[in-house]
């Protein structure tokens with residue numbers, strides 16, 4: 001199956017909303033800023049309360065396979081958020097594909113030098129995914145039970 005990253009359309013938000021079935025899942029995915037239940041049609045406004053770019057990972061039939069956002073919270077650093085994969089497609093490497101695409105967009109489209117994220121330490125699927133991609137834990141005060149992680153991009157010789 002081939003996947004591409006694109007700007008989410010209303011039908012993608014409807015699919016995304018259908019993946020979240022309780023408040024616990026909602027908190028793990030989107031953090032405390034998104035209250036459950038929510039209206040899927042309102043997701044663009046609910047998820048874009050600060051400057052960010054939202055991305056849909058879609059299959060060849062334009063069906064949503066994953067979703068994620070990139071926030072600019074620090075100069076030269078992109079912050080990943082709201083990473084999620086279609087429950088029917090989990091544990092098949094799609095999370096890796098989504099994150100690699102978002103990291104590539106961060107490095108080449110946005111010109112960031114590093115990417116950061118927050119993850120609940122007991123979210124073993126997410127911790128393993130991010131660790132496999134090279135994200136390293138970094139000390140930072142935050143929500144209880146959460147870990148801050150950073151992936152730094154190598155700067156080519158001669159570049160400053």
Ligand SMILES: CC(C)(COP(=O)(O)OP(=O)(O)OC[C@H]1O[C@@H](n2cnc3c(N)ncnc32)[C@H](O)[C@@H]1OP(=O)(O)O)[C@@H](O)C(=O)NCCC(=O)NCCS
Nearest residue numbers: 083084085090091092093094095096119125126128129132
């Ligand atoms: C976290 C999430 C995005 C992972 O997506 P995925 O498509 O299942 O991940 P992948 O199949 O690409 O797997 C990536 C790595 O995570 C591991 N992994 C995936 N699901 C796992 C699970 N349930 N338990 C343990 N490890 C798991 C895989 O084994 C793989 O590690 P490996 O390369 O060392 O074998 C997905 O579980 C999800 O959408 N969760 C709900 C939303 C969420 O929690 N988002 C994270 C917010 S920080």
